Amino acid sequence: MKRATQSLLLAVTGAVLLRMAAGDSYLRYVNSWMRWPLLACGAFLVVLALVDVLRQQGSQDDDHEAHVPRAAWLLFAPSLVFFLVAPPALGAxxxxxxxxxxxxxxxxxxxxxxxxxxxxxxxxxxxxxxxxxxxxxxxxxxxxxxxxxxxxxxxxxxxxxxxxxxxxxxxxxxxxxxxxxxxxxxxxxxxxxxxxxxxxxxxxxxxxxxxxxxxxxxxxxxxxxxxxx
CATH class of the missing domain: 2.40.50 (OB fold (Dihydrolipoamide Acetyltransferase, E2P))
Structure with missing residues (x-):
């Protein structure tokens, strides 16, 4: 995985957190007081991804870009679950x-x-x-x-x-x-x-x-x- 792809997945993860906390869907998974921590974490991940993209544009080290571990794809798993499955609140x-x-x-x-x-x-x-x-x-x-x-x-x-x-x-x-x-x-x-x-x-x-x-x-x-x- 390239660094640019990793940054994209990081931004997607942050966007999912922002979307969850901006609405009511986060209440299926965490307590109501967690809204602001989720918003803060989501914003932090998006900013972190943007900073990483800017650093890559200013870097001439092509070899460094090719050595991001494949495990970084796991960042996409929570986003995929949220959009495709959207588990409901616990029930009977x-x-x-x-x-x-x-x-x-x-x-x-x-x-x-x-x-x-x-x-x-x-x-x-x-x-x-x-x-x-x-x-x-x-x-x-x-x-x-x-x-x-x-x-x-x-x-x-x-x-x-x-x-x-x-x-x-x-x-x-x-x-x-x-x-x-x-x-x-x-x-x-x-x-x-x-x-x-x-x-x-x-x-x-x-x-x-x-x-x-x-x-x-x-x-x-x-x-x-x-x-x-």
């Missing part, structure tokens, strides 16, 4: 095979959760349901209709769940957060839903099980731009 297939999030409860620590906000139903995120169910046996969830959003997944036994992925940095460290849903038939896997249901006392106790809600209302919704928490 991964959730069914991954271990669900476990809340480690320290019995020596007292956790005093505030009451849920006024107004029914109460919009609540899945990780808060997991925490409240684990630490106080769902006492602060009792007798309140909860509004949850997530995609549909199921286990080998056929139980279906309202599911989301929690992510610290990128999709590689994603953990499954899910709440079992009963009372209605499951929509198709990966379908995003908004459900209103009531927590079943005793489920999710101590982080040893999955919280469960009895669904009173179910609505099919579009997947959000950012499908991770």
């Amino acid at each position: 297939h991964f959730a069914e095979r991954a271990q669900s999030a476990v809340v480690p409860v320290d019995t020596t620590t007292e956790v005093d959760f505030p009451p849920l906000p006024e107004g029914d139903p109460v919009p609540i995120v899945l990780d808060e349901v997991l925490l409240r169910a684990a630490y106080d046996d769902g006492a602060t969830l009792a007798d309140r209709p909860l509004e949850l959003e997530g995609f549909v997944s199921r286990d080998k036994a056929g139980t279906w769940f309202v599911t989301q992925f929690g992510m610290n940095c990128c999709a590689a460290d994603a953990t499954v957060m899910r709440v079992a849903a009963t009372g209605v038939d499951a929509p198709a896997d990966d379908q995003w839903v908004r459900v209103v249901g009531r927590h079943v006392a005793g489920t999710g106790d101590g982080g040893r099980g999955t919280p469960e809600v009895v669904v009173e209302d179910l609505e099919l919704i579009e997947a959000p731009k950012n499908q991770y928490r």
Whole structure:
């Protein structure tokens, strides 16, 4: 591979990063706070490629140009995958095979959760349901209709769940957060839903099980731009 080709591939890689971060597609792979680092990296790669091209034009060393390793073609692989495959966000297939999030409860620590906000139903995120169910046996969830959003997944036994992925940095460290849903038939896997249901006392106790809600209302919704928490 010649240096000019290597510079071109470097510029293409930077352009892909800029395109991903300028839109919403980067949210399939990394957390939302990564937008600016991706933009900076993309701009840096493009500038680096341009500088290398200018240096080559001012250089008379033709032999140096012929000794760029073939491994440099690997720079093109991420760009090719992005344009031809564009992997979607993680979904039901991964959730069914991954271990669900476990809340480690320290019995020596007292956790005093505030009451849920006024107004029914109460919009609540899945990780808060997991925490409240684990630490106080769902006492602060009792007798309140909860509004949850997530995609549909199921286990080998056929139980279906309202599911989301929690992510610290990128999709590689994603953990499954899910709440079992009963009372209605499951929509198709990966379908995003908004459900209103009531927590079943005793489920999710101590982080040893999955919280469960009895669904009173179910609505099919579009997947959000950012499908991770």
